[in-house]
Amino acid sequence: MLVFLKLGGSLITDKTKPYTARLDIIERIAKEIEEILEEGRDIRILVGHGGGSFPHVSAKKYETHKGFGREDSKSGFCMVQNDASKLNRIVVETFLKVGLKAVSIQPSAGALAESDKITKWDIQNIEILLREGIIPVVYGDVCLDIKKGCCIISTEEIFKYLAEKLKPEKVVLAGKSMVYTKDPFKFKDAEPIEEINRETIEKIESSLGGSDGYDVTGGMLSKVKLALEIAKYCKEVEIISGLEKGNIKKSLLGERVGTLVRW
Amino acid sequence: MLVFLKLGGSLITDKTKPYTARLDIIERIAKEIEEILEEGRDIRILVGHGGGSFPHVSAKKYETHKGFGREDSKSGFCMVQNDASKLNRIVVETFLKVGLKAVSIQPSAGALAESDKITKWDIQNIEILLREGIIPVVYGDVCLDIKKGCCIISTEEIFKYLAEKLKPEKVVLAGKSMVYTKDPFKFKDAEPIEEINRETIEKIESSLGGSDGYDVTGGMLSKVKLALEIAKYCKEVEIISGLEKGNIKKSLLGERVGTLVRW
Numbered sequence: 063m064l065v066f067l068k069l070g071g072s073l074i075t076d077k078t079k080p081y082t083a084r085l086d087i088i089e090r091i092a093k094e095i096e097e098i099l100e101e102g103r104d105i106r107i108l109v110g111h112g113g114g115s116f117p118h119v120s121a122k123k124y125e126t127h128k129g130f131g132r133e134d135s136k137s138g139f140c141m142v143q144n145d146a147s148k149l150n151r152i153v154v155e156t157f158l159k160v161g162l163k164a165v166s167i168q169p170s171a172g173a174l175a176e177s178d179k180i181t182k183w184d185i186q187n188i189e190i191l192l193r194e195g196i197i198p199v200v201y202g203d204v205c206l207d208i209k210k211g212c213c214i215i216s217t218e219e220i221f222k223y224l225a226e227k228l229k230p231e232k233v234v235l236a237g238k239s240m241v242y243t244k245d246p247f248k249f250k251d252a253e254p255i256e257e258i259n260r261e262t263i264e265k266i267e268s269s270l271g272g273s274d275g276y277d278v279t280g281g282m283l284s285k286v287k288l289a290l291e292i293a294k295y296c297k298e299v300e301i302i303s304g305l306e307k308g309n310i311k312k313s314l315l316g317e318r319v320g321t322l323v324r325w
Numbered sequence: 326m327l328v329f330l331k332l333g334g335s336l337i338t339d340k341t342k343p344y345t346a347r348l349d350i351i352e353r354i355a356k357e358i359e360e361i362l363e364e365g366r367d368i369r370i371l372v373g374h375g376g377g378s379f380p381h382v383s384a385k386k387y388e389t390h391k392g393f394g395r396e397d398s399k400s401g402f403c404m405v406q407n408d409a410s411k412l413n414r415i416v417v418e419t420f421l422k423v424g425l426k427a428v429s430i431q432p433s434a435g436a437l438a439e440s441d442k443i444t445k446w447d448i449q450n451i452e453i454l455l456r457e458g459i460i461p462v463v464y465g466d467v468c469l470d471i472k473k474g475c476c477i478i479s480t481e482e483i484f485k486y487l488a489e490k491l492k493p494e495k496v497v498l499a500g501k502s503m504v505y506t507k508d509p510f511k512f513k514d515a516e517p518i519e520e521i522n523r524e525t526i527e528k529i530e531s532s533l534g535g536s537d538g539y540d541v542t543g544g545m546l547s548k549v550k551l552a553l554e555i556a557k558y559c560k561e562v563e564i565i566s567g568l569e570k571g572n573i574k575k576s577l578l579g580e581r582v583g584t585l586v587r588w
Contacts, residue, residue, distance in 0.1 A: 136459055137421075140428045144417055147429060151414060154407055158400075165403045166410060168431040172447060184435060184447045190469050196399055206453050 064106045064192065064230040065314055067095075068217045070237035071112025071202065073304045075149065080115050083152045091236075091304060092160040094311040095197075099162070105314065106192045108224065109164070110200045110217040111153055117145035117202070121214060126204055127178075130211025139212045143170055143204045150201045157197065164197040169220055175207040180215060180223040188224070200224075218288035225295035233292050234313045236304030240320035241286060243269050257322045260290060289323040299323040327369045327455065327493040328577055330358075331480045333500035334375025334465065336567045338412065343378050346415045354499075354567060355423040357574040358460075362425070368577065369455045371487065372427070373463045373480040374416055380408035380465070384477060389467055390441075393474025402475045406433055406467045413464045420460065427460040432483055438470040443478060443486040452491070463487075481551035488558035496555050497576045499567030503583035504549060506532050520585045521549060522556075552586040562586040 069091060076082040098105060113121075121127065124138020132138075150166055157164035173183040191198045200220050207213040221233060242252040243266075258266060263286065270283040289299045302313050302320030309319045332354060339345040361368060376384075384390065387401020395401075413429055420427035436446040454461045463483050470476040484496060505515040506529075521529060526549065533546040552562045565576050565583030572582045 130457070136426050136457060137424075140417075140421055140426050140459060143428050144414070144421055147410075147414060147417075151407070151410060154403075154410075158403055158407055161400075163399050163403050165406050165433070166431060168429060168434045170428070170450070171431045171434040172450060174449065174453075182449075186437065186445075187433070187435060187469055190437075194393070194399060194474070196403060206450055211457070 063104060064108070064228060066108045066110065066221055066225065066230045066233040067310065067314060068221065068233070068235045069109065069111040069153070069304060070235070071114030071118075073237050074111060074153065075114025075116060077115050077118075080119050081145075081148070082115055083149060085152070085156065087304070088153055088156045089160060090307065091310055092157045092162055094308065095314070096160050096162055098311055098314055103315070106195070107197050107314070108188065108192060108200070108228075108230070109197055110220055111149070111202070112217050113146045113149055113202045116149040117142045120145050126212060127214045128210070129207060129213065135211065139204050142214070146201055146203045150199065153201075154199050157199070162197060163195065164199050165191060167198045167200050169200055169203040169215060170205055173205050173215065173223075175205040175213050175215060177207065177209045178213045178215070178219070180205065180219060181208075183223060185224065185227060189228070192228075216288070218285070218292065222288070222292050222295070225292050230296050232314075232316070233296055233299040234310065235285070235289060235299060235301045236310055236313075237285070237301065238305055239303045241266075241270075241282060241301050255321050257324070258286060258290070259324045263287070263290060286323065290325065293323050293325040297324075326367060327371070327491060329371045329373065329484050329488065329493045329496040330573065330577065331484060331496070331498045332372065332374040332416070332567060333498070334377030334381075336500050337374060337416065338377025338379060340378050340381075343382050344408075344411070345378055346412060348415070348419065350567070351416055351419045352423060353570065354573055355420045355425055357571065358577070359423050359425055361574055361577055366578070369458070370460050370577070371451065371455060371463070371491075371493070372460055373483055374412070374465070375480050376409045376412055376465045379412040380405045383408050389475060390477045391473070392470060392476065398474065402467050405477070409464055409466050413462065416464075417462050420462070425460060426458065427462050428454060430461045430463050432463055432466040432478060433468055436468050436478065436483075436486075438468040438476050438478060440470065440472045441476045441478070441482070443468065443482060444471075446486060448487065448490060451487070455491075479551070481548070481555065485551070485555050485558070488555050493559045495577075495579070496559055496562040497573065498548070498552060498562060498564045499573055499576075500548070500564065501568055502566045504529075504533075504545060504564050518584050520587070521553070522587045523553060526550070526553060549586065553588065556586050556588040
C-alpha cells in the first residue's frame with residue numbers, strides 16, 4: 063500500500079520564530095512512522111513537508127510567487143530555495159536519527175511549472191526509492207515557471223502531481239487540526255467536520271471562508287480545496303491534527319482521526 | 326561563454342576533521358566569482374563541488390560505491406545523501422551571503438546511473454538557470470544505479486555528463502594543486518606539468534601512478550584521466566590550485582594558472 067503524508071509547515075516549525083523547527087514534533091512523528099515499519103506492515107510512504115517559518119520571510123520579502131518581475135527576484139528565488147532546503151535537511155536528518163531510511167528529493171531540481179502548476183517532472187527516482195523501501199522526502203519549494211520565471215509550489219501542488227502518477231491509496235495531510243466549522247483554537251463552539259466531498263464543500267465554504275474561518279497559509283478553505291483536488295486521484299484524503307500523539311500512525315494505518323475528503 | 330568550475334572536496338573541507346567546511350576558502354572563492362560577474366563579463370558559470378570530509382566517513386562505512394549489497398546499504402545510501410547535501414547547503418549559503426545568485430541542484434533527485442555512469446538525467450532546469458544568470462550548484466552525491474542499486478557519482482562524473490550536453494568552453498578543476506610530476510606537498514623536486522593530452526598521458530602515468538604519486542581521493546592520476554574524458558566535450562580543462570588567491574578568477578577568465586588538459 064502506498065500512502066503520502068504531509069507535515070504542514072505550521073506543524074513542524076514555530077511560525078512566530080524564523081528558522082525554528084519543532085524538533086520534538088518532527089522526532090515524535092518520525093517515531094510513529096518507524097513504529098509502523100517496525101511492525102512489518104506492507105506500506106510504502108512518501109513524505110512531503112511545508113516550509114513554515116523557514117522560507118516564509120524570504121518568500122514574502124521577494125514576492126517569489128509572483129515570478130521574475132523584480133530586479134531582485136532571482137536573488138530571492140535562490141534564497142527561498144536555500145531556506146526551504148534548510149528545513150528539509152533538519153527533517154531528513156531527524157528521520158535518519160530515528161532509524162528511518164529517508165532521502166531528500168529537491169523538487170526544484172527537476173520540476174518545471176506553468177502558471178504555478180507543475181507540468182513536467184521526471185519522477186522515476188521517486189518510484190525506485192519507494193520500491194526499495196526508502197522514504198522520499200519532498201517539500202514545498204520554489205520552481206522554475208515557463209510563464210512567469212518562477213513560482214512557489216506547495217506540498218499540496220506536489221502531491222497533486224505525484225498522486226496522479228503514483229495513485230496512492232491514501233493521502234494524509236497533518237497540520238495543527240482537522241477541519242472544523244470555525245477555527246478551533248479561537249472558538250469554543252467550533253464543530254469538527256467529519257467528511258467533505260465535491261458536493262458538500264459549498265456548504266462548508268461559507269463558514270470556512272468567513273471572518274471566523276482559518277487564516278493560516280492561505281487558510282483552511284484553500285487547504286480543503288486542494289485536498290479535494292488530490293482526492294480525484296486516490297480513494298481518500300484525510301486532514302488530521304498532527305499535534306495529537308498517535309494520530310499520524312493511526313491515520314496511516316487506516317483509522318479515522320480527522321476529516322475525510324473524498325472526491 | 327559557459328564555464329564549469331569544480332571545487333574539490335579536499336579544497337573546501339578539512340579532510341582531517343569530519344563535517345568541517347573551510348568557510349574562509351569557500352567565501353574567498355565566492356568573492357572571486359562575484360568579482361567576475363560584477364565586471365559585467367559575458368560568462369555563465371556552473372559550479373560543482375566534492376564532498377570531502379562530509380560524506381567521506383559514511384560512504385566508507387557503508388561502502389556505498391558497492392551498491393545495495395549489504396543489509397545496511399540502504400540506510401547508508403540515505404546517510405551519505407544527507408552528508409553530501411549538508412556541505413552543499415554551506416556552499417550555497419556562503420555564495421548567497423557574498424551576493425551571488427546560486428541554487429542547489431541535487432543530482433540524486435534526478436540522475437540515474439548504470440554501473441557508476443550517469444545514463445539518464447533531465448537537465449532542462451540547469452539549462453534554464455544558466456540562461457537566467459543563476460549559478461546551478463551540483464555536487465558529488467549518491468545515485469540510484471540500475472545495475473547495483475546505488476553508486477557514488479563524483480563531480481567529475483557529473484561534469485562529464487553535463488559537458489557532453491552543454492558543451493562548455495572551459496572546465497576548471499580547482500583542488501589543492503595543479504598537476505606535478507610528484508606530490509608537491511611532499512617532494513621538493515616535484516616539477517609542474519604544463520599540459521597533458523591523450524598522447525602525453527602515458528608518460529605522466531608512470532610518474533603519477535608511482536609510489537611518489539598522489540593519493541588523495543583516488544589519486545591525481547585518476548583525476549587527470551577524468552579530466553581527459555571531460556576534455557572530449559570542451560576546448561580545454563584546467564587543473565589548478567584553488568588555494569592560491571586569484572587563481573580561480575584568472576582561470577575562469579582564460580588566463581593560464583594550472584595544468585591544461587586537452588583531448
